[in-house]
Amino acid sequence: MLDARKGEALLAVIDSGSFEQAAVRLHLTASAVSQRVSAMESELGMPLIIRSKPCRATAAGQRLVQYLRRARLLEDEFIADSGENAARPLSVALAVNNDTLATWVLPGLADFLIREYILLDIMLDDQDHTYTLLAQGLALAGVSSHAEPLRGCEVQTLGVMRYRLLASPAFARTWFPDGLQREAARVAPLMVFDRKDTLQSDFLLRELGLPPGSYPCHYMPASDAFANAVRLGLGYGMIPEQQYANDVEEGKLVDLAPDKPTDVMLYWHSWRVQSPKLERLSAQVVAAARAVLLQ
Structure with a gap:
């Protein structure tokens, strides 16, 4: 049987990124934390942590972290639902992409989270990279553009988030007076979320033959700020339909490629064996997504 204190030490190191910070969290010395993790590694006969800056879990460590988080969630849920601890909230770590967080997930979950007394620990990343957060055991469930399930997980299709290439009317008149043209796109400032974001670069390469680096870019790593910068x-x-709403119809934004939307299929990843509350949370996420995303 795994020692709870050693497992707690391992999680603290992975979450904080160092033995020193883990020691602060656990009110121990760094040496004591290191001893607990080393003892667990000796007992299991395998390394669990890559002692780098920040510390990272090995492949075996990632599998163990996934197990420990699920075990902690089950324990926390049992305690929260017991009579004398009914007021204790349950915290759930979810991995989502920024546009999902900025649009449909919170309105779709708010009433459920309030009713069930669940706290969210949101981990943000590009939809192509949230899968990694799940694989590393940093999140218990999440939204991803990957359809392949992790071992022990199941995947449910959420729907399509449709993006359109938009600009303000003044910007379109200045930079694209003759429409979206290759030479104009070489000099027009492009909005990019961050250096993981390939929505815009994939489109320009596919439609205009422009490789990344051949046009000027703003980097704006916040969904609302990104959309506001375009306005x-x-x-x-690229802005998702759920975010710009009626701005194109009302003339506040111009669709530069009206016949060429970019569709991103999203999937919900969760463990096959879940706690009751996480099962209900998964059902709520899927229902909320399917109510607003293209099917």
Whole structure:
């Protein structure tokens, strides 16, 4: 049987990134934390942590972290639902992409989270990379563009988030007076979320033959700020339909490629064996997504 204190030490190191920070969290010395993790590694006969900066879990460590998080969730849920601890909230770590967080997931979950007294520990990343957070055991469930399930997990299709290449009317008149043209796109400022974001670069390569690095870019790693920057005329970029709402119909934004939307299929990843509350949370996420995303 795994020692709970050693497992707690392992999680603290992975979550904080160092033995020193883990010691602060656990009110121990760094040496004591290191001893607990080393003892667990000796007992299991395998390394669990890559002692780098920050510390990272090995492949075996990632599998163990996944198990420990699920075990902690089950324990916390049992305690929270017991009579004398009914007021204790349950915290759930979810991995989602920024556009999902900025649009449909919170409105779709708010009433459920309030009713069930669940706290969210949101981990943000690009939809192509949230899968890694799940694989590393940092999140218990999440939204991803990957359809392949992790071992022990199941995947449910959420639907399509449709993006359109938008600009303010003034920006379109200045930079694309003759429409979206290759030479104009070489000099027009492009909005990019961050350096993991390939929505815009994939589109420009596919439609105009422009490789990454051949046009000027703003980097704006916040969904609301990104959309606002497009509305202010700083650049043009991909915005999901759920975010721009009626702005195109009302003339506040211009669709530069009306016949060429970019569709991103999203999937919900969760463990096959879940706690009751996480099962209900998964059902709520799937229902909320299917109510607003393209099917």
